[in-house]
Amino acid sequence: MQREKERGYSTPQLANVYDKSINLKGLEGEARLIEKIAWLPDLIYTGGRFERGLALICDEQGRIAQFARETDDIGHVIRLKNRAMLPGLVNAHSHAFQRVIRGRTEYRTQNSENSFWTWREMMYAAAARLAPEDVYDSSRMAFLEMALSGITSVGEFHYLHHAPSGAPYYDPNLLSKEVVRAARDVGLRIALLRVAYARAGFRLELDERQKRFIESEPESFLRNVERLREEIKESEQQTAWVGVAPHSIRAVPLSYLREVIRHAARENLPVHMHIAEQPAEVSACMEEHGLAPVALLDSEGLLNDNFTAVHAIHISKEEARMLAQSNSSVCACPTTERNLGDGIFPADLFFAENARVALGTDSHAQIDLLEDARELEYHLRLKKLERNVLAEVGEDENSSRRSALAAKLFECASARGAESIGAWACGGLEPDRMADFFTVDLDDPSIAGAAIDDLLPAIVFSLARTAVREVVRGGKLIVEDGHHRAQSEIIQKFAALQRKLWG
Numbered sequence: 001m002q003r004e005k006e007r008g009y010s011t012p013q014l015a016n017v018y019d020k021s022i023n024l025k026g027l028e029g030e031a032r033l034i035e036k037i038a039w040l041p042d043l044i045y046t047g048g049r050f051e052r053g054l055a056l057i058c059d060e061q062g063r064i065a066q067f068a069r070e071t072d073d074i075g076h077v078i079r080l081k082n083r084a085m086l087p088g089l090v091n092a093h094s095h096a097f098q099r100v101i102r103g104r105t106e107y108r109t110q111n112s113e114n115s116f117w118t119w120r121e122m123m124y125a126a127a128a129r130l131a132p133e134d135v136y137d138s139s140r141m142a143f144l145e146m147a148l149s150g151i152t153s154v155g156e157f158h159y160l161h162h163a164p165s166g167a168p169y170y171d172p173n174l175l176s177k178e179v180v181r182a183a184r185d186v187g188l189r190i191a192l193l194r195v196a197y198a199r200a201g202f203r204l205e206l207d208e209r210q211k212r213f214i215e216s217e218p219e220s221f222l223r224n225v226e227r228l229r230e231e232i233k234e235s236e237q238q239t240a241w242v243g244v245a246p247h248s249i250r251a252v253p254l255s256y257l258r259e260v261i262r263h264a265a266r267e268n269l270p271v272h273m274h275i276a277e278q279p280a281e282v283s284a285c286m287e288e289h290g291l292a293p294v295a296l297l298d299s300e301g302l303l304n305d306n307f308t309a310v311h312a313i314h315i316s317k318e319e320a321r322m323l324a325q326s327n328s329s330v331c332a333c334p335t336t337e338r339n340l341g342d343g344i345f346p347a348d349l350f351f352a353e354n355a356r357v358a359l360g361t362d363s364h365a366q367i368d369l370l371e372d373a374r375e376l377e378y379h380l381r382l383k384k385l386e387r388n389v390l391a392e393v394g395e396d397e398n399s400s401r402r403s404a405l406a407a408k409l410f411e412c413a414s415a416r417g418a419e420s421i422g423a424w425a426c427g428g429l430e431p432d433r434m435a436d437f438f439t440v441d442l443d444d445p446s447i448a449g450a451a452i453d454d455l456l457p458a459i460v461f462s463l464a465r466t467a468v469r470e471v472v473r474g475g476k477l478i479v480e481d482g483h484h485r486a487q488s489e490i491i492q493k494f495a496a497l498q499r500k501l502w503g
């Protein structure tokens, strides 16, 4: 094999595969691949199984050109020894700025019942204090942590629009663009899901602390969305693009919601919406509309394959069926939902209906999408006092059956997330898709000794984030041997921000 480079390559060696003039500036998004590159790990997860001895050939556009067994005629081979390669994970639901309150809400406040709603008070207090550069620094911190855990694309549900006073910035998309800039600088693909937020709730006075979020008319909201799309300029490489996110039934009146969703259908934009995270939200919807949230959307004809219901915890079996039959996606966020005491995501109802289930890290109490994947199953085990609740019952115990549950959960963290946020060319390792992947160290203590047939269940149920070594987005290396090039600078800026916010 020609010019094979072993793992443990030094940066100058790796730099040879990039145009020398830019000196490995892939992290700034300017790297230009000069020819095809073969990435050769021990194992590649493709077509629902691990294959040995395959190289992934990446073209100049950052797409997977092909897989090859022989790499002799490929100019540059990067040998990733003792590594398994998997498709980059897709985080379908994030509020990046909420990274600033991690660890600050884990105590009981006096004279209140301590629920999602008391947590929200603390979150609002943080949201009120962030300047545009703070939004950039906190987002970069969240995105760095995502990259280090194997996430290559994120759907950012972004609702901070105005200055703390509630006055619009000179550019109504200033903060949206700060978040996009943060994702680009870290190296993630981003769907900026721009949030429509019109009111505190049915028959509720506006909460002062929501004034940074409010765009009370659908016309001005959609004008700002279109302006943002124009400015971001979706490229063929699809590094950043725009979707819409009516915040919730509580925060958006029905006439406004209809306009936003119809606009999205015309323009083929992803639509994300918080649905039934809390029982109080469902009862308010019943009171205002006489129907539960999903039933309301279904009766209005607003569910379709561009739509993602985020959370969907407090729903009926019929509502799960409505979401599945309309080919909508559902996004569960189990690490956040357990942190907030929201309830258990009914993955069994959705899996029974063959619904498309994506995953999100949401409030970033923890950023580890495989932890979210395994919790889909684990929360139901605790509830039902059973094991393998989401697995299909079968006759024998051959290897593909043994890994079927893990494969299903892994799809939630990859392919299903990509569909949900409109990252059409991502979510799997196949020719013509984007070369977005991460590698795991097969000697990491958390998965060491796993046989090829048991590797996926070992990864899905037990992988520690420290096992993630290389992360590549569109053929560009963004994490190298477990480290991001801008890591210390991002962490220092974030630590300074935390000192500024909390003293």
Ligand SMILES: [Zn+2]
Residues within 6 Å of the ligand: 093, 095, 157, 274, 310, 362
């Ligand atoms: Zn959310």
